[in-house]
Amino acid sequence: MRALIFDLDGTLVDTVYAHVFAWQRAFAEAGMAIDGWRIHRRIGMSGGLFTRAAGRELGRELDPQEAAALQERHGELFAQLLPERHPLPGAVELMRFLRANKIVHGIATSGSRPEINASLDALGIDPDVLVIERGHVLRAKPEPDLFLACQQRLGVRVEDCYVVGDAVWDLLASRRAGMLSIGLLSGGYGEDELSRAGAFRVYRDALELLHSLDELGVLP
């Protein structure tokens, strides 16, 4: 019995560019200029790693208060900039298909409730679908904790799980967890970046994945 474990932002909902821009504005407001593409390539890693990496770009470490203030401002700006959530193409249909066909699946995200509620609502995720969020584990991606927690709660074996994600952090975390992974271009990475990070397959988006489930051997 195979299982699919999904990342959320950039994989099922179209939020990556709003996150990038909200971070860029939060830094700019604090007088710190960080290149958009460097932020983009770090979306989806843990907040702690993110601010440490940002500090390296700026040439000095950010102290914990500063990091917390940036994170809070990012959250405010994100909510203002993107009041609604758009599922990525095929995401709603894919979730519905997995459910209807009793294919084991769950979501494992670096985000937290209540921030992710709007995304889950937009996707029409049933309340009994397993969602592992940041607060449920000690360490976020690229550590494997989120995916391993999801696998354990789903009651499947590590080697039977596929991780589906849009960022190299998802793919790295899945390798650390001992799971196969599938990359989606819908978060804005290039195909080759995802393949080189270990993706077994790369699809454009959830819609192409839905039409390619045969290739993965997850259909009953």
Place this chain on the structure above:
Amino acid sequence: MRALIFDLDGTLVDTVYAHVFAWQRAFAEAGMAIDGWRIHRRIGMSGGLFTRAAGRELGRELDPQEAAALQERHGELFAQLLPERHPLPGAVELMRFLRANKIVHGIATSGSRPEINASLDALGIDPDVLVIERGHVLRAKPEPDLFLACQQRLGVRVEDCYVVGDAVWDLLASRRAGMLSIGLLSGGYGEDELSRAGAFRVYRDALELLHSLDELGVLP
């Protein structure tokens, strides 16, 4: 005598993610959801091609008034979202170095004055540096017109020009113009996407290019 022809947005100034997000909001306000990554991969192509491609995503053609309204709203949102302009790392130093060492160079952008003035100011571009903008030619990228107009005004031969850009549209236009091209990652494309589109070299940003000018045979 070799010459360097530069793209502006994403190559010298950090504006790509603000452009992506401004387009995404302009479409969302008009009730049209277009994935962020698809907008990202089309930044830098001509506005006409862009709205035609957007129409294909939406499954219907946009009429000229609709396209013009979207373009105007994008401009307003962009100005609100990004009141200041940040040069990308090394961009100011690179421009200064080329000038000091009398290496022939110019800028060829799909943007137009007065919108691009803030970017040129942030870069400290001297008023006598050649800037070819959208209105100077009939067709924008990926047609070669902008680069060919720049080359002709610089008084150099096509085969002596390098185009420096962050998007596959720059690289495609440079090939159509018969020029070599250099890709920069600072617009958020992956390295492989730029190499496959024909970039002779790919650097992280203008700073790495500045430190790599030896490799290009442009130093006097």
